[in-house]
Amino acid sequence: MKKIYIFLTTTCLLIFSACTGNFEEANINPYQISDKSLQQDFNHVGAFFPSMLSNLFGNQVNHNLVNDSFVRHLGTPTPFVGGINNTTYYIRWNGYWDRIYNNIMAPGRQVIQIAEEGGYDVFVAWAKLIQILGIARLTAYHGPVIYSNYGSSETTILYDSEEQLYTQFFDELDEILAVFNANLDYTGMANFDASFDGDVSSWIKVANSMRLRLAMRLSKVDPEWAKEEGEKAISDAGGLILTNDENFNISLYGAFFHPAQICFQWNDTRMSATMESVLIGYNDNRISAFFDPATDNTLYPDHPDSPYKGIRNGALLVAKDDRLTYSTISSDFENWTERPYFRAAETQFLLAEAALRGWAGTQSAQYHYEEGVRTSFSEWGAGGVDEYLMDDTSLPLDYDDPKAEGAVNDFVNRIMVTVMWDEADDNETKLEKIMTQKWISGYMNSIETWVDHRRTDYPKLPFNYKNDSNADWGVIAADDFLRRMPFTTNERTGNPDGVSDATSKLGGPDEIGTRLWWDTGGSNF
Amino acid sequence: MKKGLIISLIFFVACSQALLAQDLIKGKVTSSEDNEPLPGVSIVVQGTNKGTTTDLDGNFSVQATSEDVLQFSYIGYLKQSITVGTQTTIDVSLEPDAQQLDEVVVTALGIERDEKALSYAQQTISADDIRTARDVNFVNSLAGKAAGVSIQKSSSGTGGSTKIVLRGNKSLSGDSQPLFVIDGIPMANNKGGQPGMWGGNDEGDGLSQINPDDIESISILRGANAAALYGSQGANGVVLITTKKGKEGKAVVTFNTGVTFENVMAKPQLQFDYGSVGGAKESWSYEKGDYADNYVDDFFQTGVNAINTITISGGNDKTTAYFSYGNTSSKGIIPENTYQKNNFTLKQSTKMANNKLTISSSIMLMQEEVENRPPAGYYLNPLTGLYFFPRDRDFESFKNNYEVFDETRNMNLQNWFVSDHHQSNPYWLINKQPRTDATKRVIASIPIKYEFNDKLSVQVRGNYDYADKLNEQKFYAGGNATNVGANGRWSYHKYNDELVYGDAIITYNNTFGDISLNGVAGTSYQQSTYGDGISVDTETNSLLYPNEFFFQNLPTNVQVQSTYTSKLIKEAVFLNATLGFKEVVYLDFSGRNDWASTLAGTGNDSYFYPAVGLTGIISDMVVLPDFISFAKVRASYSEVGNEVPFNRISPQHTINSGGGVDRNTERPFTNLKPEMIRSVEVGTNWRFLNGRVGLDFTYYNLNSQDQFIRLPAPSGSGYSYYYVNAGEVVNKGVEITLETTPLTSQDAEWKSTFNFSRNVNEIVELHPDLSDKIYLSDSEGFQSVIEAGGSFNDIYVYKFQRDDQGRIILDSSTGTPLKTAEPEYIGNLNPKFSLGWTNGVSYKNFGLNFLIYANIGGKVVSQTEAMLDGYGVSKRSGDARDAGGVTINAVQDDVAVTSIDPRSYYTTIGDRNGIKEPYVYDRTNIRLTQFSLSYNFNTTALNIPVKAASISFVGQNLFFFYKKAPFDPELAMSTSTDFQSLDNFNLPSTRTFGFNLKLTL
DSSP states (O other): OOOHHHHHHHHHHHHHHGGGGGHHHHHOOOTSSSSHHHGGGGGHHHHHHHHHHHHTTTOOIIIIIIIITTTTSEEEEOGGGGGGGGHHHHOOOHHHHHHHHHHHHHHHHHHHHHHHHHHHHHHHHHHHHHHHHHHHEEEEEHBOOOTTTTTSSSOOOOBBBBHHHHHHHHHHHHHHHHHHHHTTOTTTGGGGGGTTOOHHHHHHHHHHHHHHHHHTTTTTTTTHHHHHHHHHHHOOOOOOHHHHOEEEEETTTOOHHHIIIIIIISOOOOOOHHHIIIIIIITTTTTHHHHHOOOOSOOTSTTTTTTTOOOOOOOOOOOGGGGGTSSOOOOGGOOEEEEEEEEEEHHHHHHHHHHTTTOOOOOOOHHHHHHHHHHHHHHHHHOOHHHHOOOOOOOOOOBBOTTTTTTTOOBBBOOOOOOOOOSSSHHHHHHHHHHHHHHHHHTTTTHHHHHHHHHHOOOOOOOOOOOOOBBBTTOOOOOSSSOOOOOOHHHHHHHHHHHHHHHHHHTTTTSTTTTOOOOOOOOOO | HHHHHHHHHHHOOOOOOOOOOEEEEEEEETTTTOOOOTTTOEEEETTOOOOOEOTTTTTTEEEEOOOEEEEEOOOBBEEEEEEEETTTBBOOOOOOSSOOOOOOOOGGGEEEEEGGGGOOOOOEEEEEHHHTTTTTTTGGGTTTTSSSSEEEEETOOOOOOEEEEEEEOSSSSOOOOOOOEEOOOOOOOOOOOBTTTTTTOOOOOOSSSOOOGGGGEEEESSSSSHHHHGGGTTOOOEEEEOOOOSSSSSEEEEEEEEEEEEEEEEOOOBSSSOOSTTSSSSSSSSSSSOOOHHHHHHHOOOEEEEEEEEEEEEEESEEEEEEEEEEEEEOSSTTTOEEEEEEEEEEEEEEEETTEEEEEEEEEEEEEEEEEEEOOOOBBBBHHHHHSSSSSSOHHHHHHEEEEETTTTTTEEESSSOTTOOOOOOOOHHHHHEEEEEEEEEEEEEEEEEESSSSEEEEEEEEEEEEEEEEEEEOTTTOOTSSSOOOEEEEEEEEEEEEEEEEEEEEEEETTEEEEEEEEEEEEEEEEEEEEEEEETTTTSOOSTTTSSSSSGOOOOOOOOEEEEEEEEEEEEEEEEEEETTTTEEEEEEEEEEEEGTTTTTOOOEEEEEEEEEEHHHHHHSOOTTTTEEEEEEEEEEEEEOOTTTOOSSSEEOOOSSSSEEEBBOOTTTTOOEEEEEEEEEEEEEEETTTTEEEEEEEEEEEEEEEEEEEEEOOGSSSSSSEEEEEEEEEEEEEEEEEEEEEOOEEEEEEEEEEEEEEEEEEEOOOOTOOOOOOEEEETTTEEEOOOOSSTTEEEEEEBBBBBSOOOEOOOTTBBBBSSOOOEEEESSSSSSEEEEEHHHHHHHEEEEEEEEEEEEEEEHHHHHHHHHHHOOBHHHHHHHTTTTTEEEEEETEEEEEEEEEEEHHHHSSSSTOOOGGEEOOOOOEEEEEEEEEEEEEEHHHHHHHEHHHHHHHHEEEEEEEOOOOSSSTEEEESSSSTTTESSSSEEEEEEEEEEEEEEE
């Protein structure tokens, strides 16, 4: 009998050791795609770019209830989490960090490695550029972030100081441009590049424009360095994004334009009170491209001919339903197929400020200011720009919230500059005009507008009506704005030494009131 | 029934060769109970391997000498030994064995064993017990009938899934569900999606399709010890289902027909006196009005379940066959919710080659279809709009006109008073969002057994379990804009679950003097592929043309996906042997080696684990006082590896809906190991007073280590997630079963059984890198977590801020209660202990059966109540307005406050993110789970042409003796591990009652 057992056991062992050969294949999902398969048509280096590019933009709790609210572009009717949330300066959502690391840095690192191994230099450069596009946004939220140590296997992963970050950005832009310039006829990106069909020279313009944008962030904290990098960007033979044809828009790859989803499907966002105040006050014709009229005509007795109504940011909200009849964003956004990352109007306003700061290579500040406004009007298909630029009387309006009693949510306009350029104005006033127009033109791409506002304190936006900031995340004074997003909870618990080092690099407590490196406070000049 | 069970379990010994110089002894064996002949009684000539069995009429003949002793044994009856002497005719009347100590039970792999030799706890539930309450899903009938078994049925109505956990949650990543086995062969039980806080539907599981009338008995192997022979998948315990087989004899036809009615038993308490102000969606007026109060009750209807089964069974000594057809047809308590099930079962078994070879086959065909299974959670749930509806508005107009013609679109759209993501017109939802969950399934098996002699046999089995499943919902244009596109939405998921199983088992039983050996050695192969299919969901991406639900109408930006849940190939060799010494001491050991495809490439894909057990029959070792009729002690130790999930070693990349590729950014887990559960179990069985009192006590300690845990990777690490083998979870507890027969007489009998179980779960450690908790659920201020030092399903919610006198602190400006900064621990979901009390009383032709089931301790949370308070529609909020305020022990700026305005109080503590402390309830509940009163007709006296007929009144979940929560805490929103213990607009619990008629022709 024992013999039978031994025979059986031996047989089984033999059979199984032979049979486990298909195990690895069995443990693979057949409806996923392998590295090997991706080598066809060079998808192993290219196919990840659409996903990385898409993830430069966050969702409702990354942008709409964060920077879109902080810069007063869009307001929410919804009293999320009992009305105490990011929009009232109590942090509930802080998720852009994870999006950037999980969806851009992590795949980007792998793509760079594969492209380096295969000798696809342009793809390496392209992936690095996209990582800069992402990290440059993320540092505008938090200050120090993880960049040079990314991919470390250490338990503690150190953050880069902002100065280190910008140094690395500029160095990498040099390398990226060198690769692009050496491969101007390269067509390998075409299959993967919905923005420019793989046109390398267009990406050179993106890189140069990014350099100018980043240089301007440093204009107060390190004017010399800013000027050096800014002039380098302006003078580069590859050029800047200067016309709307050259705008860097990122395809939605078939997805719904997210702000339209937030607005029309979820009813969670509306025109901001500040947009109402500024656009109606200035008689700005872009208003109808930005927003749809309010659906309740009793809401705007103070300007009956302009049927728009916005919601104050940081408002006291009781019920979501109260303000759903306020102006939505334009329903045209439901048909958008791409989303702006860098537009010509921004370059023009950057050049206008560069001119004010005496950087070489620009036209006059007035030229670029007016060109910025014209470019923006043309981008939105709005007429009457000549009249608009000649208006030296109109000012933004005071705001009344018809759904709140008395003075609740109301504000008095603080913007005291008109649209028309006056060469006789001092630089501070000129800068305020530039920044106010740059603020309008930054609609639907508000991260850099948020940087500009913190850096220059322009435009003179209304403060929060409802300010729930407290010791948990840091206190914001009633006459101040939120200055940054705190480091994430996961990092605070999972990488505590890294966060503590980062906090020292930040130069202040890890709170929402701590100013970033380039947000120096003082005078703009 | 008992007899039927016994027949089907018996291990037929067929040795009828005549031997030399012996007389032919004939006789008849009958039951002393009713003098009916007993077929299949085993007759063995002691000291030899000669023997026979009785035929259908109880007759036998055997060759024996005058000195031989014939031993008559029959399951459920006391053994009798008779010396032949001069007799040539021996008629025997066997006495029923009330103690049933020598009951043969089915253990792992379908192996039959003497119960007394088992070194672990096993509890068997008979068909009668399962069928008493006529639940459509047999699993639900197990609640309370066995110790150590936790069963929660889904709140999704008839045919919903079930959560069943034996001896506590053991796995941090899996759902700790036991393995289900039909006639020794594992069955597929792939659970579909489950609802959560925000909505969703129960997509069923693999259990509800089984026809309860096909079940002969169910054995529950609670411990890993018992399950060692099933390997990894048995690590969480095994539920063994034995189905009916054909019986020798004339064809027996049974009809079973039952109708039960179902109605709501635990619905939230609402107010209908106060309406809304200024068109708000909340009802926060302080002016009483005269408003309709019947529309909530009217929404629910009486559900009806009709179950009809016919079975035909028969055969001869060579061949037996069994056929059954079952039809279940139900109507839910929500309009338009229906359930249909058709079951065909055909089994046959043929003996050939001198009865040495038995070829059997079994085919089960099942078809199940649920229409409009009710959802749970906020979204697209008819109950939200129904409960929230402002009291001053006219519900009837919305009920009768749930759709209205829209001139701008030239079509009918939804009619509701508000555009809000949480609510829609309830009648729109049940009429214009038809949902189908359908399963077509076949389970086919062929066991072939060859008995070389009565010691050695070999069995080879093959089984194929295939299910074709569909989850489809059509959302018409006009649905809630948060969830449905302007032209409607189509959600479609069609997939297959497939399980191929084969094994070969050699069984060897022999005795060597005082030593007995029961040995089993075998090998098995199993391949399961779950969720292989196609899926599409347009969500809010609008269909091209309104209200057409097929692929051509999909917008271009919607991805049609091939789906694949998992594939697992398992190969194993195993050995199990029980050595008995004088039938007094048994040593049991087993070993198994598994090869699992989910561990391929790690070097850990082959793993071995052993089990050992020791049993001693004390009552046979020493002389015990007379009142002790039996005593046994047992102990066992086992290790079982728990396999890891599919596709974790080297996941590939996914094509996203934008046409790009998302790179996998999870760190490959190349040194993944199987989870390991080490289990110690000790127990003892005692029977007193000739078996009228029986006690079974078990203590167990299960230690689960090397848990498979997914952790978010550090942001700077280059990965998004990574996996570790870490953690230690301990479940220890006791299980006590007390069986009593307080009354037994000629005409009457009362049997009463208590099942007690207590499980203590402790999360000893997680992973050192995991500084935070593992969140099973985290939504709306409700958290269910796993945390080192805590236990599975610890509940965290926001509480009131209180001063050191315990007074609630009110905000100095608004005067409303302040909540804690973070959710705080408030209790654990799991009950402290559970108690089932089963009673069976028979008097002449009447039978009474009832089961009282209690879960004591534990916490549950109602988000429903929080929302109803926030909306001012709870009865509580109305009573507070009647009383002019809410009594409160609070303090505002050092001033004591005793009363607070109802609106500011309830809108602060209630609604979505309020203070959940008041909405956490004690889970303790005691209920009459099952009740039946039956009458057996005396068909001979009545002179009707049927063999047996019985009619019974049955009831299920009839009422609570005690319940604190405003809902049924045993009804689960989700039967997976998340959102346990939560009520968020779950379908209310129901009580069921009806009649059942059974005829045997």
